[in-house]
Amino acid sequence: MGKNKLKKFAEMETMNCVFQFPFAVIKENGCPMRGHWNENYFHNDNPIVLELGCGKGEYAVGLGKRFPDKNYIGVDIKGARMWTGAKQVVEAGLTNVAFLRTSIEFIDRLFAPDEVSEVWITFPDPQMKNVNKRLTGTRFLNNYRNMLKDGGIVHLKTDSPFLYTYTDAMVKLNNLPVEVNTSNLYNSGLADDILEIKTHYEKQWLERCLSLKYL
Ligand SMILES: C[S@@+](CC[C@H](N)C(=O)[O-])C[C@H]1O[C@@H](n2cnc3c(N)ncnc32)[C@H](O)[C@@H]1O
Structure with a gap:
């Protein structure tokens, strides 16, 4: 592993906003923060919003700055x-943004039923070959349904025509209400201050003039 990566990992160990647990602990007993994120870290009752597959965390940090009365993970x-993302949180002194380094595969062991209000899925791997790993497949939708409060919202931003079409079909199959659905976000007139937050991958797709989808 490169020196730079090792330095970042060592720094992350010292950051209060970063949570990392051995896989074995999460697998066997669940994440120790499950059901206690607000009580033990944010110290308030504000709604919890997730960014899954967050990469550098542009949505977690960007929304955290805009909405101090919500908590972001x-x-x-x-x-x-x-x-x-974690470095930005520390430097900006944000107390409403945290990061959890683990596999989303264990999502039901990370968050308790009704603990979450909103989920952002930003440019996930489409997982064309593995339906069980698709973040908008039946397995994950059931997990979201379980951990989301009533009226909870799931946002998907993707460059993938495959994942977009698949998700559209899954949403219909599951009779889920859709608030917004566009196959070309930046030509739709729908992009606002929130939807215009651009992630690392999003910028790369835009440079290649791909139309980005939001559902
Ligand atoms: C294509 S990148 C998008 C990153 C970021 N959201 C963006 O738009 O720039 C997909 C991200 O999902 C993460 N990822 C993929 N599978 C995952 C898993 N099972 N658990 C946690 N993260 C995962 C990868 O590490 C990667 O950072």
């Missing part, structure tokens, strides 16, 4: 990417 397996 970015989840990703890759520590070096997460470091970028």
